[in-house]
Amino acid sequence: MSTRLAETAAQYAAPAPVVVRDLRKRYDEVTAVDGVSFEVRRGEVFGLLGPNGAGKTTTVEIIEGLRERNSGEVMVCGFDPANSPNEVKQRIGVAMQATALPDKIEAREALKLFGSFYRQRIDADELLRMVSLEEKATSRFETLSGGQQQRLAVALALVNDPEVIILDEPTTGLDPQARRELHGVIDTLRQAGKTVILTTHYIEEAERLCDRVAIIDHGQIIATGSPRELVSQSRDQVKIEFRTASPIELADLRLVPFVSGVSESLGAYELRSADGTRSVIELIKWLEAEKHELMDLHITKPTLEDIFIELTGRRIRE
Amino acid sequence: MSNIITAQTSAWTNNLVMSLKLRLRERQTMFWTFLFPIFFLFLFAKVFAGGKPEGLAFLMGGLLCISAMAQGFFGMSIGLVTMRERGILRRYKLAPVGSWLILSSELISSYVMLMMTVAIQLLIATFAFGFRLAGSWATLLIAVTVGALAFLAIGFIVAGVADNARSAQVMSNILYFPMMFLGGAAIPLQFLPPGLRNFSRLLPSRHMTESLGRVIVGGEGLRAIAPSLLALTATFVVALLIAAKLFRWEAKEPMPLRQKAWAAAIIGVFAIAALLVK
Numbered sequence: 001m002s003t004r005l006a007e008t009a010a011q012y013a014a015p016a017p018v019v020v021r022d023l024r025k026r027y028d029e030v031t032a033v034d035g036v037s038f039e040v041r042r043g044e045v046f047g048l049l050g051p052n053g054a055g056k057t058t059t060v061e062i063i064e065g066l067r068e069r070n071s072g073e074v075m076v077c078g079f080d081p082a083n084s085p086n087e088v089k090q091r092i093g094v095a096m097q098a099t100a101l102p103d104k105i106e107a108r109e110a111l112k113l114f115g116s117f118y119r120q121r122i123d124a125d126e127l128l129r130m131v132s133l134e135e136k137a138t139s140r141f142e143t144l145s146g147g148q149q150q151r152l153a154v155a156l157a158l159v160n161d162p163e164v165i166i167l168d169e170p171t172t173g174l175d176p177q178a179r180r181e182l183h184g185v186i187d188t189l190r191q192a193g194k195t196v197i198l199t200t201h202y203i204e205e206a207e208r209l210c211d212r213v214a215i216i217d218h219g220q221i222i223a224t225g226s227p228r229e230l231v232s233q234s235r236d237q238v239k240i241e242f243r244t245a246s247p248i249e250l251a252d253l254r255l256v257p258f259v260s261g262v263s264e265s266l267g268a269y270e271l272r273s274a275d276g277t278r279s280v281i282e283l284i285k286w287l288e289a290e291k292h293e294l295m296d297l298h299i300t301k302p303t304l305e306d307i308f309i310e311l312t313g314r315r316i317r318e
Numbered sequence: 319m320s321n322i323i324t325a326q327t328s329a330w331t332n333n334l335v336m337s338l339k340l341r342l343r344e345r346q347t348m349f350w351t352f353l354f355p356i357f358f359l360f361l362f363a364k365v366f367a368g369g370k371p372e373g374l375a376f377l378m379g380g381l382l383c384i385s386a387m388a389q390g391f392f393g394m395s396i397g398l399v400t401m402r403e404r405g406i407l408r409r410y411k412l413a414p415v416g417s418w419l420i421l422s423s424e425l426i427s428s429y430v431m432l433m434m435t436v437a438i439q440l441l442i443a444t445f446a447f448g449f450r451l452a453g454s455w456a457t458l459l460i461a462v463t464v465g466a467l468a469f470l471a472i473g474f475i476v477a478g479v480a481d482n483a484r485s486a487q488v489m490s491n492i493l494y495f496p497m498m499f500l501g502g503a504a505i506p507l508q509f510l511p512p513g514l515r516n517f518s519r520l521l522p523s524r525h526m527t528e529s530l531g532r533v534i535v536g537g538e539g540l541r542a543i544a545p546s547l548l549a550l551t552a553t554f555v556v557a558l559l560i561a562a563k564l565f566r567w568e569a570k571e572p573m574p575l576r577q578k579a580w581a582a583a584i585i586g587v588f589a590i591a592a593l594l595v596k
Contacts, residue, residue, distance in 0.1 A: 066411060089414040094411070100405035104343035109336065116332040119415040156409075 015078070015142040016041055017164050017195050018063060023072035025058050025219075032058040034219035035072075035229050040164070040197055045190050047201040047210030049304070055219040056199040057097070059167050064094050065196070077163050087198035090119055097169045099153035103142035107152050110141065111159055117162035128172035146177025154185055156280075158211055165189060166197045171205060183209060203304045215308060221313050230307050238276030239300040240283065243268050252290075257282045276301065324507065333419055339426040341397075347431065350393055352499070355385050356442065358364045363447045371448035379530030380503035382462055383523050384438055386560055387497055389432040389474060390469030391490035398477040399486040403569050411567040421565065425470050432466050452537030461543060463531055465526030468550040471557035478564025479578070497523035525549045560584055 019039035025033040033055040040046040048056045061067040065081035065088045074081055077091040094174060101110050108124045115121035128134050131151040136144060144152065149172055157165055168185070171179045186209050189196055200206055206213045207227045214224045223230055237260065251270060253262045258279045261272040273279035276299055287294050309315060333542025341347045354477050362381050367373030398420075410420060442450035451458060472493065480486035498504045500514055507515055518524040527548035532538040540547075560581050 064412060066408075076437045086414040089412065094412045096405075096408070098405065099409055100403070101409065102406060104338050104340050105336070109339075113332050113407075114413055117415050209540050 010138050016044075017077050018064065018197065019073070020059070021073040023074060024061065024070045025055075025060065026070055027068070031141045033069075033217055034063070034282060036216070036221055037072075038214050038221060038224060038302075041212075042195055042280060043193045044211040045186065045198060045209055047195040047206040047213040048197065048216055049203065049206040049210075049213050049217035050199075050200070051201055051307075052230055054201075056201075056216055057168055059216070060094075060168050060197060064092065064093055064166060065089060090160065091156035091162055092164045092166060093160060094166045095150070095153040095157040095168065095170050097172055099149065099156065101141045101149075101152075101196075103140065103143050106138050107141070107144070107155075108137040110152065111155060121159055122160055122161050130158065131155045132181070138302045143177070144221055147174050150174060150178070150182060152186060156184070165175065168199050170198070171200070171202065179205075195209065197295060203308065204315065207304050209295065213304070215304075215311065224309065227304055229315070230280065230304060230309040231302055233307070237272045237274055237302070238279070239298075240271040240273060240280060240281075241268055241296075241298040241300070243294060243295040244287065248290075249293060252286075253283075257259045328380065328424070329415060329561040330419060332420065334423040337423045338430060341591055343428060347393070350388060351431050351435050354388070354437065355439055359439050359442055363443065365376055367447075367449070371450060374443060374447050374449050375452075375535050376506075376531070378449065378534050380506075380528045381439065382386060382497055382530055383465060383501070383503040383526045384433045385439065386432055386462070386469045386526065387467040387494055387503070387523060388564050389428055389435065389466070390471075390473035392487075393431065393473075393492060395426055395468055395473035395476040396478070396483055396486045398474070399480050400483050402477075403482050405569075407567045415420070417562065417565045421474065423475075425467075428473075429463075429466055432470075433462075436462055451534055453533035455542075458530070460540065461526070461529045461547065464531070464547050464550045465522070465552070466552040468522045468526070468557065471554045472559060473577050474561030475557055475564060475581070477511060478561055479581070481569065481593055497521050502523075522550055522553045525553075534557065546592045548575050556584065 016039040017229055020039070020127070021037045023036045032108070036059055038046075048059065050056050056119050058067065060087060062069045063076055063081060065076075065085035068082060074229065076088045079091070080086040083087040105113075107128065111127050115124065125134070128137050133148060133151055133155065136148060136152075141149065141152070154167065156171065157167065168188075171182050174182065183205070186196065186198065190209070190211075198206075198209060209232035210227065212224065212226050213230060214221045215230070218221070225233070247267075248261050248269065250264060250269075251261065253269060256271065256273075256279055258273045258275040259271045260274060263270045263297070271283070280297075280299065284294065307314070338447075342501050362377050363369065363374045367377055388480055417523065440449070473490075476486055476489045476493065477569060501521040502510075502518065503526075504521050506526070507518060507528075510518065525546040527552075529543035530544050536542075544585065563575065564581060
């Protein structure tokens, strides 16, 4: 436990590999990024979660040195991408939304070629193993499935053993199986202690993969924190749904501790509680004491989706 | 510091080798590099020259010039625009490499492909149609190289200006056919009216066809064709400078009007200078 604490302390003491302060970017009439600030800590998977057009890709493209900013500060591994793009590029690895490679290039060839562009590089076969593409080493890019192409893109992002890995919507357009495989790769990166920035408009993805998430909408960050923290800030409460063999008075249910609201429809009762665990324990005790037979019990926690709706007043995919 | 340089050198070699490998794997390249030029050779030798070796020698300069133009416009420029359109250049941009890496490997690999075409055309001409070279092979090689570089650099300008493969195709045709017919490559200059003949001095195809003809038929040496080679070298340098300015990594990145005007102005000044210099 103490080593874990020491690690955490070290993580906070080390300068953040990516620092963005008050970043702004306009395209003609449209303000794509409107005062975005965040820091990515060493060894964390940091998510930028937001709907399409929220400014996620523009933000990461400025970090990557692909796009110029109008104002604000950006530091990546101690370098400003606007002034030292090549120093930044040496230290980061990027997988874009859709990575295009020549049709006829073989997977291993692509990794060797792009590896040769950097001062330091990882062996191509080791990279193929990391993304489970060993069997596709000599397959041409055009023959790979969408998921395989995307995993090769992630391998390309790792080719220079980067300090920061940026994955821009890596799972968009993939089928559920390919998405799960890619999630596995990202999990491996997290376990290896890599610093990752992941942009996504899939809430489940942010919730499952990210240590911390910044919710971004209309070019602004509207909340930042771990998925758990964000959810706990929610006004929404835990929902407890259950059925019993015999009917219950709603007034009795109001007496269950922490319950703030009760309702009933077609014999199913619904409680809203500020402390789901305690309420459930008390509810079961009471049902036992009153000889009500419990038939079915469901507990629903608020999700990042609820937070998103709460903060923006709409669903993320509209 | 030294290991940085090593890394850059091997990056360059690797990219060039890969560019060549990828070209050889494309079926389309095989058509344009081998089948189409062989078809043209047969057309020139059998139909235009009537099967006579002297006739073919007379036309051979134009034929090699047509091969060089086809490689520069249709081979290279459309290939580069497609790489940009499909986002392959964007992938390159994420790595610490400069545009020179792309431009130089595309230039050299296109040149190598063209030399394969030229070699095949000369071999078939020599062994199947009795083609005889009056001048030296070394001079011919130099003249073909200088001419090829000029067309490849013009191909880069097309790639820089065109927003997609379709418009690169259209622009290539607009340049290819006038250069082929007005520069003496397909029709000997004597058959053109004097006004057009004068205008043709602006066309690199005329300089290439003429210098090759003087080596092939006249047996002349480097000194005799130096003015033409100088014109082609100037075209190469100016076109390459413009192309470097026009280079774009991304299809979405629109080209500023100022940049287009700037490129047009340079071409204009160059054209006027070429007309004034006799």
